Amino acid sequence: MKRSLLMLAAFLAGLLGGRWALLPACFAHPRLVLYALCALLFLVGIGVGSDPRPWAVLRARGLSLLLIPLATLLGTLLAVALTSSLLPAVTLREALAVGSGCGYYTLTSVIARELSGPPLAVVALGANFGREILALLLAPLLARFFGPLAPVAAGGATAMDTTLPAIVEFSGKEYAVVALLSGAVLSVVGPLLVTAFLSL
Amino acid sequence: MFLVLLFLGLGMVSGFLFRRRTRLIRLADRLMAWMLYGLLFFLGVSLGVDRSGAGQLGSLGLQGLALAVSGIAGSILFTRLLSAQFFRASTGSAHPELVEGREARREA
Numbered sequence: 001m002k003r004s005l006l007m008l009a010a011f012l013a014g015l016l017g018g019r020w021a022l023l024p025a026c027f028a029h030p031r032l033v034l035y036a037l038c039a040l041l042f043l044v045g046i047g048v049g050s051d052p053r054p055w056a057v058l059r060a061r062g063l064s065l066l067l068i069p070l071a072t073l074l075g076t077l078l079a080v081a082l083t084s085s086l087l088p089a090v091t092l093r094e095a096l097a098v099g100s101g102c103g104y105y106t107l108t109s110v111i112a113r114e115l116s117g118p119p120l121a122v123v124a125l126g127a128n129f130g131r132e133i134l135a136l137l138l139a140p141l142l143a144r145f146f147g148p149l150a151p152v153a154a155g156g157a158t159a160m161d162t163t164l165p166a167i168v169e170f171s172g173k174e175y176a177v178v179a180l181l182s183g184a185v186l187s188v189v190g191p192l193l194v195t196a197f198l199s200l
Numbered sequence: 201m202f203l204v205l206l207f208l209g210l211g212m213v214s215g216f217l218f219r220r221r222t223r224l225i226r227l228a229d230r231l232m233a234w235m236l237y238g239l240l241f242f243l244g245v246s247l248g249v250d251r252s253g254a255g256q257l258g259s260l261g262l263q264g265l266a267l268a269v270s271g272i273a274g275s276i277l278f279t280r281l282l283s284a285q286f287f288r289a290s291t292g293s294a295h296p297e298l299v300e301g302r303e304a305r306r307e308a
Contacts, residue, residue: 007237017248018244042211043232047225071279072278076272080267086266124264136239147280153279
């Protein structure tokens with residue numbers, strides 16, 4: 001809980017500082033997120049490379065691990081389909097498209113803008129950037145209350161990059177390879193499905 | 201994306217090479233926990249300075265957020281059903297997870 005609040009505080013400090021221009025201009029450099037992520041993943045790599053346990057999971061479970069991204073995707077699609085009936089601006093088909101991004105917001109919102117238009121691009125950004133931020137902020141709580149696979153599922157496609165550090169931190173290093181695999185599968189399948197649903 | 205994965209790979213190789221230097225590894229772990237706050241901070245900044253789409257959380261953005269929340273809930277539900285049905289059988293553990301016992305929990 002404490003860690004979730006600390007992460008939320010860091011996020012809000014950045015958000016409000018950026019909004020009210022309280023920070024030095026260099027903080028707004030768009031590549032800073034990328035650099036922070038690279039440094040983080042280097043550190044994640046050190047932890048995962050030095051530990052045999054994450055790889056033991058892969059050896060023990062093999063291809064059955066692919067069921068995890070499948071369950072993540074099916075659960076997401078079913079839930080967004082149900083939710084879309086409550087949302088005035090989003091049709092079932094659009095919700096399925098936006099949901100299949102599974103957190104991959106850059107590509108999903110670009111595809112949504114190309115194939116539908118700016119309104120759906122905003123929805124896609126809210127759904128997928130929101131998923132990434134929530135998966136990061138809630139990772140400690142999700143791991144505690146729903147088990148170590150929950151942050152992997154919540155992270156969706158981002159489990160291989162942005163949310164990987166949080167998964168390693170709160171689910172354990174054992175879940176690093178699982179998260180990488182699940183995120184990679186969803187990063188490939190997700191954008192394809194976004195395109196497919198919007199071309200229907 | 202490529203750059204990020206390159207750094208992950210470089211980290212894994214270094215981690216493997218220095219796997220016996222436990223103090224170094226522990227330092228990397230500690231640093232990672234702190235850097236996570238830095239990442240959230242810069243994600244916040246990037247959203248805060250963006251005056252075009254996502255920064256202005258209007259009705260469309262909120263409906264997107266509703267999809268994010270439900271998507272997370274649905275995916276967790278399904279992976280839990282999966283691990284209860286599938287992964288439990290082979291671990292024989294009452295706690296249906298990939299890794300046996302509670303070692304998955306972060307040691308304090």
